[in-house]
Amino acid sequence: MRSVCCSAPQLAGLTPYDPKYLPAEAVLSANENPHDVEQEVRHEIMREVKRVALNRYPDPLANDLRDMIAEANGLDRDQVLVGNGGDELLFNMALAWGGPGRTFLNLPPTFSVYEANARLTNTTVANVPRRADFSIDEEAVLARVAEGGIDYLVVTSPNNPTGELAGETFVCRLLDATDALVMVDEAYFEFSRQTMRPYLGQHKNLVILRTFSKAFSLAGVRMGYLLGDAEVIREFVKVRQPYSVDAVSQAIARVVYANRAKFEPGIRAIIEERARVVDGLKRIPGVKPYPSDANYVLFRLENAGIIWEMLYGRGVLVRDFSRAPGLEDCLRVSIGSREENDAFLRALRDAVMGKCDLEVPSA
Template structure:
């Protein structure tokens, strides 16, 4: 045949998620850690990897790693599930709790994959936009779930790309108000130092998503996990891909998680850099830096009248990239007009970002006066 049948109708108009992966000297766009694993830890990892029987399939559920995570969180193995990064687990949630005639609540601006996953499986997406300061419209969410037709809600805490925690009191109230599955995406909780883990005992409808990609410096390995009620985990197991977490990734993650205390100095350094960057960005003309509880900061470039400077932000992204600094451009995204997101790098990288952004904004101001 010289033609092919059309793909599924839900793909029509769907734009694939694009992480904007580009080579750069300072990779400050994807919220990865700028730190490498230390030599002793790499040695332990290589020793563990050498023990992997490459001719055999891995443990389908990564039970040794499940046990480590369960013990650290005061849970049973049956309350933990591993995935090929948090992304796989988010799609599993959409498969298990979404689908035709089912509905989820999305809180934009937030991680675009939540809504994309929902639409892929035919789920209706109810958007409840955040306020101008990016806080959640809590009453609107509670009013909407009170109608009784919501199947799941994703609350990112801290939120990506805006950076702030959801109020724990709101999440607790939401859990009390609905039997919908409430997904608390805590991919960055090591940087916020806050978790809703304590609510798992009382609320079977809570699932907590976490990852090895950020604080544990393993973005390239692809390991994520969820904590939840055993019944919820059993439903997720029904839809997950078999052997999705390969044996090498399991071996690496076991060593890293067993040595997670070694990552604390690096986490503290990135938190300190975040606070230092907040102060430094306050004096950059025409730039508003939003408060953050994570390892990144959202900045908005402004016109003289205080409106978002979307074209200037897009130009700034180009200028920064020309200097070897890659940040994330949200300048034309809904509700994020004029915004760039910068991940915390090394102190030297952070200084370079502030310096080059300040130079760009001063040059722009001078041009506008001519």
């Protein structure tokens, strides 16, 4: 007899997403911005939050914020949708374009949530693996969409966790080659300075995902948004949860977006530090960093899992991908403050050169 508490069959074998949230002196594992929101902007946020009527439901679609984002991107309000972080919008895509009898095209290794969302919605997953250097196998992708039967796909640019941009020419060829919905995940585009935004008017099947979590230092607030064709956005609206973005988050995001130019020096500092970290990694024997256009760097070395433990023993938390398919022996480090980056490079060099003991602190 079946248990009354038996969950849906598609959950079998699924592992919950685990960001490995652990205490550390230098948290360099979640691609967060090391610079918090500056005090002047925080004061303005507090003034705005004080005006929020906490006893009233928020604007369901965050229309004031939609208007701000639309104006900045030369779009209309109905071409923008705000979500509870990019994660809600990613799940909404699987709800609206996936399901039984439908297919998601995945380009692994990439953000694992894409495939998890497809499986949660009983969507078939078709994989076209990346090349050994983590670049997209462009001709293989185009050949697969030419076969038909693909309903949606995500091209992450820069890709997480590998760091490289998708080629603009390739994305345009892909958009021309298929009627499937093509999401370009630009969560890190402020660090790459590259966007597919100019092509929105030419391709109805293009939708762009962005977030406030990285460049705008709001990982703790949960705010993401889409840019796309108005008809596509309406399909997303059909599946979103009512009032998914609370009034306080909307107020914070409005202030931050109005002051987004003030975040530019911090973004430039991260880009400069990224180059310095890559150079530092290249100087450590046996470490191979991969090129990155984001605020993190993937690198490969022998015994990566043991090295991760050694780093954590020194108070430095990075992301361990060493057992993930296609990412064997890889770790990913987020770009932190200069001091955090120095601590990471020192600890890594000592670990590789055998100068530190394997000592893992209790969580």
